[in-house]
Amino acid sequence: MDFTIENALIATQDDYTTLSVGVSDGKISTISPQVESVGTSMPADNKLLLPGFINAHTHSSEMWQRGIMSMFPLELWLAELYDFAPLDIEKVYLSALGTAVETLLSGGTSVVDHLVLIPGKELETIATAVRAYQEVGIRAFIAPLIQDESLTAGIPSGDTKQSHEAYFRSTQATLDILEEAVKLFHNPDIGMSILVAPTGIQLCTDALFTGCAELSDKYNLCRHSHLLETKAQEKLAQEKYGCTAVEHLQRISYLDSRTSLAHCVHLTDGDIKILAETKSTVVHNPLSNLRLGSGIAPILKYRQAGVNVSFGCDGASSNDSQDLLEAIKIGSILHNVTDFDYQHWITPRQSVKMAALGGAIGLNMGELLGTLDVGKKADLVLYDLTSLSLLPRTDPIGLLVLGRPTNIVDSAWVNGKQVVANGKVTTIDVDNLRQELFKNSQWQTQRKSKTVAELEAHYRLVMGL
Known part of the structure; x- marks a missing residue:
């Protein structure tokens, strides 16, 4: 029209x-x-x-656990999250609808969903999220969250000897699923894009990263990943690579102008220089970084170095909302306490530009969106x-x-x-969505995670707690 x-x-x-x-x-x-x-x-x-803002990093299915997750750092929080993750296609659909609606009503017209996949129903999970986003009419960038190492591999070994169970799906099988998803669903012309998105260095082998980079080049796909969200991941990178995670990702050619990296809390000055040189984008997720005690990303340093920065809500159980305006506010004024020189602080107009054009640039769409x-x-x-x-x-x-x-x-x-x-x-019945979310959930209080009980002592040991 x-x-x-x-x-x-x-x-x-x-x-x-x-x-x-x-x-x-x-x-x-x-x-x-x-x-x-x-x-x-x-x-x-x-x-x-x-111009519409871009919710440049979230996990839609986490909506089912918002408000109940324990006050844990990321590594233990993930263990609890996975113990209680809903393996239900209908819930994938409803939470994607909810994520889209909340994003739209807080100024976002695009969403990057680092989508958790149901084992054995990976393509069905992606198809369900695609259907939900198309029904709402939001521009969607679905980044299937993939890994090829088990959860315990994400915690540093320290001075202990650790062995990890093999991941249930092979690296090649994961890449095959991802390529099939690209063939079935990647259609930027109608506002539906698939990204390659290994979850991060903590749970992915080099083979998975390089396989994703090859798919990215083959189909001209954007690349996404978590990066150095926690101090534990910083330690783990040194154990695995003997260098920083950013140096390693540059070495295996994962970083380029199509790459967006969520969090980036614990980077060195050398890392920042690499991100600027490779034209990689940092997605700032201030609320989850505070909620999980991960730290404050040095966003002012990134901006001064010429690194493109955008905003994300992150998942609705590490935030615990999808209010993009809230993330933009906190992600802007939070940094006033990190640099005494007020001339470096982020102004409201700069925030709006980061949320719109910054997000578009990170998705290789700066010529099409954001202004x-x-x-x-x-x-x-x-x-x-x-x-x-x-x-x-x-x-x-x-x-x-x-x-x-x-x-x-x-x-x-x-x-x-x-x-x-x-x-x-106007595109869906939001009152019906509200009723379905209510009907498919229940009031809860404290839960006990079996996996957290197994991992917590080792985590505390290697992190010096």
């Missing part, structure tokens, strides 16, 4: 102006003070128009500046980023298709 967003407030270099934006064939066709209406007219008085420019895809969000949480009137972007905005997304479009109108997602 062709349409014109009329009289929207749009940010200029240092101020704002009122403009109208025409959309034709899913792209921005005109931006002008007095544009002649194209197609349907959509009044946008007292509304702020921004309000003629010719770019119409992934757009209108914010209602008369909402109580954005009043009284001051700087609209300042209110959006630094405030605690609620119910402020008035409209959203993905590829020119409207998916939010008058503050409500």
Whole structure:
């Protein structure tokens, strides 16, 4: 549908102006003070128009465990997560719907889902997430989460001798599943992309990383992974490689301009230089890093070194939400305590650029998404500046980023298709989704994880606790 967003407030270099934006064939066709209406007219008085943000790293199926996970560091938290992970296709579907809806209603028009796969139903899991995202209409980048080493391999050995069970699926079988998923589902033209996404150096062999890089080159796919989220992973990299994880990933040619790396909390200055040189992207997940005690990623250093940075919510049981605006706020002001020089601090306008264009660049789509420019895809969000949480009137972007905005997304479009109108997602029945999420869950309190009980003593020993 062709349409014109009329009289929207749009940010200029240092101020704002009122403009109208025409959309034709899913792209921005005109931006002008007095544009002649194209197609349907959509009044946008007292509304702020921004490019859609990108939730550049999450795990949709974690939604089923939000609010209940123990206060553990990542390695033990994962053990508990996997002990209680729902191996249910219907729950994969519902949580993907929920992730998409929460992302849209907090300003995101794209989501990168590092999707946990049900063993034996890997392709069905991916197909289910694809179906959910297409129904909602969000732009989706599905990154099947793969590994080829068992969970215990993710904890450093220290001075002890450790043996690990073989992973239940071979490296080649995993790569075969991934290639089949690419053939079946990778279709960027309709807003559905598959990424290669080994979970991280802690649970993946070099063979898996290099196999993913080969698939990336063969099909022009983006690459994704967790990287140095915890001090334990920093120790483990030295044990496995005798160098930093970043140095090793560069050595095996995994890093390039199509590579986005979640977390990057524990990097050296040399690592940062490598990321800048390879044009790799860091996905900042501040809330999960705080929730799991992983640390504060040196985002100001990355920005000063020229590393592209974007924002992610991370999974809904390490955050425990999918509120992208919350992640952007915390991920911006958190760093004011890490550098006394306030001239390095992240401004609200810089935050918005990181959330939109930074995310697009990390997905090799900087020429297509992330700014309000003629010719770019119409992934757009209108914010209602008369909402109580954005009043009284001051700087609209300042209110959006630094405030605690609620119910402020008035409209959203993905590829020119409207998916939010008058503050409500229009493509699916959200009330029914809410009822299904309620019906398929139950109130819970403390749980005991068998795997945590087996791993905790060794973890505490090697981490000096």
